[in-house]
Amino acid sequence: xxxxxxxKVQVPIILVNFKTYAEGTGKKAxxxxxxxxxxxxxxxxxVGVAPQLPDISLVANAVSIPVFSQHIDPISxxxxxxxVLPEAVKAAGAVGxxxxxxxxxxxxxxxxxxxxxxxxxxxxSVVCSNNMDVSAAVAGLRPDMVAVEPPELIGTGIxxxxxxxxxxxxxxxxxxRVNPDVIVLCGAGITRGEDVAAxxxxxxxxxxxxxxxxxxxxxxxxxxxxxxxxSKV
Amino acid sequence: xxxxxxxKVQVPIILVNFKTYAEGTGKKAxxxxxxxxxxxxxxxxxVGVAPQLPDISLVANAVSIPVFSQHIDPISxxxxxxxVLPEAVKAAGAVGxxxxxxxxxxxxxxxxxxxxxxxxxxxxSVVCSNNMDVSAAVAGLRPDMVAVEPPELIGTGIxxxxxxxxxxxxxxxxxxRVNPDVIVLCGAGITRGEDVAAxxxxxxxxxxxxxxxxxxxxxxxxxxxxxxxxSKV
Amino acid sequence: xxxxxxxKVQVPIILVNFKTYAEGTGKKAxxxxxxxxxxxxxxxxxVGVAPQLPDISLVANAVSIPVFSQHIDPISxxxxxxxVLPEAVKAAGAVGxxxxxxxxxxxxxxxxxxxxxxxxxxxxSVVCSNNMDVSAAVAGLRPDMVAVEPPELIGTGIxxxxxxxxxxxxxxxxxxRVNPDVIVLCGAGITRGEDVAAxxxxxxxxxxxxxxxxxxxxxxxxxxxxxxxxSKV
Amino acid sequence: xxxxxxxKVQVPIILVNFKTYAEGTGKKAxxxxxxxxxxxxxxxxxVGVAPQLPDISLVANAVSIPVFSQHIDPISxxxxxxxVLPEAVKAAGAVGxxxxxxxxxxxxxxxxxxxxxxxxxxxxSVVCSNNMDVSAAVAGLRPDMVAVEPPELIGTGIxxxxxxxxxxxxxxxxxxRVNPDVIVLCGAGITRGEDVAAxxxxxxxxxxxxxxxxxxxxxxxxxxxxxxxxSKV
Numbered sequence: 001x002x003x004x005x006x007x008k009v010q011v012p013i014i015l016v017n018f019k020t021y022a023e024g025t026g027k028k029a030x031x032x033x034x035x036x037x038x039x040x041x042x043x044x045x046x047v048g049v050a051p052q053l054p055d056i057s058l059v060a061n062a063v064s065i066p067v068f069s070q071h072i073d074p075i076s077x078x079x080x081x082x083x084v085l086p087e088a089v090k091a092a093g094a095v096g097x098x099x100x101x102x103x104x105x106x107x108x109x110x111x112x113x114x115x116x117x118x119x120x121x122x123x124x125s126v127v128c129s130n131n132m133d134v135s136a137a138v139a140g141l142r143p144d145m146v147a148v149e150p151p152e153l154i155g156t157g158i159x160x161x162x163x164x165x166x167x168x169x170x171x172x173x174x175x176x177r178v179n180p181d182v183i184v185l186c187g188a189g190i191t192r193g194e195d196v197a198a199x200x201x202x203x204x205x206x207x208x209x210x211x212x213x214x215x216x217x218x219x220x221x222x223x224x225x226x227x228x229x230x231s232k233v
Numbered sequence: 234x235x236x237x238x239x240x241k242v243q244v245p246i247i248l249v250n251f252k253t254y255a256e257g258t259g260k261k262a263x264x265x266x267x268x269x270x271x272x273x274x275x276x277x278x279x280v281g282v283a284p285q286l287p288d289i290s291l292v293a294n295a296v297s298i299p300v301f302s303q304h305i306d307p308i309s310x311x312x313x314x315x316x317v318l319p320e321a322v323k324a325a326g327a328v329g330x331x332x333x334x335x336x337x338x339x340x341x342x343x344x345x346x347x348x349x350x351x352x353x354x355x356x357x358s359v360v361c362s363n364n365m366d367v368s369a370a371v372a373g374l375r376p377d378m379v380a381v382e383p384p385e386l387i388g389t390g391i392x393x394x395x396x397x398x399x400x401x402x403x404x405x406x407x408x409x410r411v412n413p414d415v416i417v418l419c420g421a422g423i424t425r426g427e428d429v430a431a432x433x434x435x436x437x438x439x440x441x442x443x444x445x446x447x448x449x450x451x452x453x454x455x456x457x458x459x460x461x462x463x464s465k466v
Numbered sequence: 467x468x469x470x471x472x473x474k475v476q477v478p479i480i481l482v483n484f485k486t487y488a489e490g491t492g493k494k495a496x497x498x499x500x501x502x503x504x505x506x507x508x509x510x511x512x513v514g515v516a517p518q519l520p521d522i523s524l525v526a527n528a529v530s531i532p533v534f535s536q537h538i539d540p541i542s543x544x545x546x547x548x549x550v551l552p553e554a555v556k557a558a559g560a561v562g563x564x565x566x567x568x569x570x571x572x573x574x575x576x577x578x579x580x581x582x583x584x585x586x587x588x589x590x591s592v593v594c595s596n597n598m599d600v601s602a603a604v605a606g607l608r609p610d611m612v613a614v615e616p617p618e619l620i621g622t623g624i625x626x627x628x629x630x631x632x633x634x635x636x637x638x639x640x641x642x643r644v645n646p647d648v649i650v651l652c653g654a655g656i657t658r659g660e661d662v663a664a665x666x667x668x669x670x671x672x673x674x675x676x677x678x679x680x681x682x683x684x685x686x687x688x689x690x691x692x693x694x695x696x697s698k699v
Numbered sequence: 700x701x702x703x704x705x706x707k708v709q710v711p712i713i714l715v716n717f718k719t720y721a722e723g724t725g726k727k728a729x730x731x732x733x734x735x736x737x738x739x740x741x742x743x744x745x746v747g748v749a750p751q752l753p754d755i756s757l758v759a760n761a762v763s764i765p766v767f768s769q770h771i772d773p774i775s776x777x778x779x780x781x782x783v784l785p786e787a788v789k790a791a792g793a794v795g796x797x798x799x800x801x802x803x804x805x806x807x808x809x810x811x812x813x814x815x816x817x818x819x820x821x822x823x824s825v826v827c828s829n830n831m832d833v834s835a836a837v838a839g840l841r842p843d844m845v846a847v848e849p850p851e852l853i854g855t856g857i858x859x860x861x862x863x864x865x866x867x868x869x870x871x872x873x874x875x876r877v878n879p880d881v882i883v884l885c886g887a888g889i890t891r892g893e894d895v896a897a898x899x900x901x902x903x904x905x906x907x908x909x910x911x912x913x914x915x916x917x918x919x920x921x922x923x924x925x926x927x928x929x930s931k932v
Contacts, residue, residue: 253784327753335780
């Protein structure tokens with residue numbers, strides 16, 4: 001039951017955040033993105049990638065899967081040296097962006113302004129949150145998606161969907177109450193197909209994953225396991 | 234129909250933010266707080282004050298009206314040199330705090346953590362917002378109050394309750410949908426009694442005001458006008 | 467008397483900051499960089515460009531002149547979603563970076579850490595400053611270059627080299643006292659060849675320029691005028 | 700050989716940072732400050748205290764030793780809700796301020812502006828730094844004092860003056876080269892009198908200390924040991 005978010009993005013989705021890992025930088029970002037594209041084609045599961053800003057065009061020119069920015073700033077054209085212009089990441093090939101990742105927390109007023117900017121220029125917005133209340137708050141800003149990730153589980157291999165299922169289902173419920181149009185993803189500690197399946201059964205429409213794929217010995221196999229699990233729920 | 238928020242704070246309220254105005258610093262903060270106390274006693278309208286951090290104890294020791302901090306940080310006892318410990322402002326005599334004022338915008342996750350800290354130690358939380366969507370977001374964090382202030386009107390003398398009544402009533406409505414327990418104040422440009430009355434008629438429980446009182450030639454007269462208008466709605 | 471800073475960068479230099487101007491984003495960044503390259507070849511004056519992060523690889527793959535990042539963060543490979551990894555901008559083709567631009571001011575400890583990172587991986591560092599004292603401070607961190615730009619003149623068309631020559635010559639002197647190896651550039655308000663000539667006569671080794679070129683009706687003519695003036699000093 | 704920095708502050712000095720420790724908040728801040736005053740009187744060694752912002756007036760009204768703020772912002776009177784106005788901490792009784800503590804790192808341009816503000820209104824400036832290069836940078840801004848504290852040693856009980864004597868003496872030397880008028884303190888891990896003596900022998904004019912005193916079982920005894928050691932160098 002795939003739902004189209006934009007012409008390029010559909011859910012359920014496995015969204016792979018390359019962070020600033022060596023395994024996801026430069027040429028390796030390109031290789032990893034091609035693996036993600038391959039799994040997407042083989043399984044018919046939507047797989048998206050979020051490489052670093054300097055790698056967006058490299059990746060977007062080489063693959064047909066959706067490419068996300070890891071961050072954008074609440075700015076328009078002008079004098080903002082060193083900031084991330086939404087139009088620039090779009091021109092480079094991004095179709096969406098992460099916002100407020102736990103490693104790049106933003107001011108509330110800026111998250112609101114960034115979500116507005118994504119709507120103006122046509123980028124899919126995925127706002128990260130750290131708990132149920134913050135997810136409810138984010139839903140009030142009407143982004144396309146909220147990705148709840150308890151920061152204490154990020155990078156641990158302890159999956160949020162097993163360790164804190166109540167945070168995931170509670171977020172799904174809290175977000176629905178505020179704005180039923182907002183899609184919920186979850187992340188943190190996801191390393192196996194069953195974690196992905198659990199996430200979907202708890203009411204999410206996908207996962208945000210980083211080290212579980214990017215730092216895996218064999219990213220292809222792990223991502224294939226994720227996609228298989230997702231397609232069976 | 235006064236409602237008690239805590240043992241020291243009730244609404245409707247006129248909350249006077251002293252900012253870092255010369256007219257609200259040091260001894261002048263003390264004088265101004267005494268004027269606020271006087272008007273409160275004479276009119277039986279609740280008036281609160283938010284002096285600067287170094288002036289909290291000076292003011293709180295001298296007046297019986299509620300004293301708010303202008304800011305606290307999302308911290309507990311520990312190694313946080315130069316930050317604002319909630320316990321320290323409470324010990325100095327504050328009964329509540331502003332959070333996320335437009336001149337001191339905070340990260341979403343920090344606002345959430347600060348609201349939690351106020352609940353732990355018993356401070357009344359007043360989270361500022363800049364528009365309806367952000368007010369709805371704030372309501373998701375379950376503070377005691379949201380104070381909506383369109384930043385473009387702050388300090389202008391153009392009252393939000395007249396220039397943008399739809400922002401005020403829209404905020405009241407949006408907050409009620411998310412969490413009907415959260416009280417709404419409004420602010421920006423309020424300089425006359427009729428602006429205060431309009432704010433209450435739009436569904437708020439009071440106003441957040443700064444230059445309109447602090448920089449008035451005769452703060453006593455203006456505040457009295459505010460209080461009279463409030464008591465008649 | 468050209469001096470080689472690295473294999474790719476020499477001074478005197480005209481360094482063109484594309485900011486987030488529409489005229490310097492995406493395909494227009496590419497066109498503008500080609501104009502800069504053309505002037506550099508025609509005049510034998512060193513011209514560098516600083517496009518936005520998502521445009522670095524696009525530009526660097528198309529031109530042979532030095533490409534700078536507008537910003538990098540004080541990080542190494544790891545979990546830093548949404549931050550700018552020095553290795554990533556280098557992999558994309560940058561040979562240097564602006565640091566602490568007035569529109570992207572940084573913490574002192576972070577500037578120090580960033581300069582160290584540039585030295586580790588071989589990027590030319592250009593740290594911006596706003597006055598003489600801050601320039602002297604920056605020189606203590608031993609970057610390759612300091613670019614002094616009084617913020618009140620940026621974008622005004624009032625050239626620092628004419629309006630505040632004492633800030634330029636004072637910076638040259640103050641930096642020399644702290645560390646004579648650090649090269650001084652200046653910027654702000656530079657729109658004509660004579661402003662560039664004045665900057666060099668005051669002891670700098672070049673200029674940092676943005677709107678004067680990027681938003682010029684005919685960037686080629688203005689840059690040619692700059693380069694001619696520079697080659698005659 | 701005491702040197703007078705201002706009418707209220709002289710070096711050598713033991714400067715006790717109360718941080719946001721429970722043992723240094725509210726009434727306990729007052730008790731601790733009185734202990735510091737007692738030791739100062741008994742030994743004729745200069746002891747200063749840096750309590751939290753809401754405790755400055757409480758402490759300054761009760762003791763005659765110099766009271767420092769832990770932080771101030773680069774602002775003047777105006778609309779800066781929640782920020783720390785230099786005039787306000789002075790009015791509350793502070794005679795100086797810490798700037799850029801490792802737990803409250805600041806932008807370079809802001810440190811410069813804060814140092815200027817302290818000079819305008821007559822507060823003693825103590826700018827913290829994390830290494831030799833940053834200390835040299837700070838010296839370029841001409842504060843009254845630089846306090847070098849390797850962050851990795853803060854709170855460890857491993858004294859900088861023993862573990863990294865070369866950082867201390869190197870800082871003394873680097874600062875002298877840039878500006879011989881700037882006084883050097885050091886801090887981090889100082890828990891015994893001999894650490895203080897070592898700091899002075901390395902060329903500093905005192906120590907910045909926190910947990911070593913504030914969290915000591917018997918602050919009086921430890922501070923007395925510090926002061927005795929200082930008076931014998």
